[in-house]
Amino acid sequence: MKIVSIAIALIAVAAATPASAQGACQPGTYRAADGDFVVLVPSPAVPEPGLRYQFRDGRRGATNEAGAPLACDGGAVSVGGKAWTRIAFRETPATFDSVETKLTGMLIEPPGADPRRPLVVMVHGSERSSPIGGLYGYAMAAQGLSVFVYDKRGTGASEGEYTQNFELLATDAAKALDTARRMAAGRFGRAGFFGGSQGGWVAPRAATLTKADFVAVGFGLVASPIEEDREQMVSEVRAAGLGADAEALVGRLSKATATLLLSNFAQGYAELDAVRREMAGKPWAAKVEGEYSGAMARLSDAELRRIGRARFDNLELIWDYDAVAVLRKLDTPLLWVLAGEDREAPIETTRGALMDLAAAGKPVDVYLFPETDHGMWEYVQHPDGSRDVTRLTDGYLKLLGDWIKGDVAGRYGRAEHLTGKR
Structure with a gap:
């Protein structure tokens, strides 16, 4: 994302x-x-x-x-x-080791030493900026939570190389929770994770690697990066008012680029070239993006063979990551908050997967905020389909805080409670 x-x-x-x-x-x-x-x-x-x-x-x-x-x-x-x-927070710097890499964090605690206070580790999205000293850690702590924020490997003050390898990042997150537990010993009760965006792939897996009492996810996906790319392109052509033929074509484009990615750019060139020929002359084709397929389609075959892998597959991303399999292993209570009109992480597949998990008896609590885009942003949409965000949607931060505290009650802005118990 x-x-x-x-x-x-x-x-x-x-x-x-x-x-x-x-x-x-x-x-x-x-x-x-x-x-x-x-x-x-x-x-x-x-x-x-x-x-x-x-x-x-x-x-x-x-x-x-x-x-x-x-x-x-x-x-x-x-x-x-x-x-x-x-609010006079207690802020304690920390360093910890994970997979031979030294990472840097900060424990933020509200005043007092309540042994029942929840402890939450904030798991990053794909950003490279540091969450230490940022808005979200303090916004969670202001609601009576102890919060541990840390710089991902290769970002901020942490060592190592930046990566989007969910399995490695989950190991780091599990180490972060172990570190936070030691630091806050005697001053917390239940402990777990919150993951936003790409953190929705990482936080649930981290909860299978260490003891976690809860996992909360905002605007994440229960789908692979390949599925995300395809769904983004389908969302784009639908927003442009195009029909089933355009949806089918971008589906073929996603299949061709997936073949390239899964074969380390050894296969898929002929399939992609066939899709290019189908797209030629269609005025909307130049505007299709997805996560990566649009950019791949606009490179020539020679360019893609020369620089494709270096440009598109340089962050250790697990392209066919099975997010559903991870959640099936997880018996930890799970909150999932969806942005109803999310263009960055379209929710159709994710919503269906979460409802299936809930129907199978998994402790999944799903909320949806309508008319919000990725990040839970409200927005104004212009006639050309572009959007300007206006504010974080009302109720989102409070829902996260209350759910983690086990104190959900009343309404949360315009949130729709899709499944789970109140």
């Missing part, structure tokens, strides 16, 4: 605050009396002295934007004219 840096435009929800008034904002997490919270962190996308903010209900933006729904003065934060209290 690709990670795209997106500029977020927010509709003002409170009286406009001059940008100059936000210069005194200090990084931290601030809580209201009713449990609401806002996280403020530095971001490369926000010019100094501004900070990125994230509210529990999904509003996100920059503190130095006109109309920001908070005010800062001398390090204090107020929202709607009421002062919010800074």
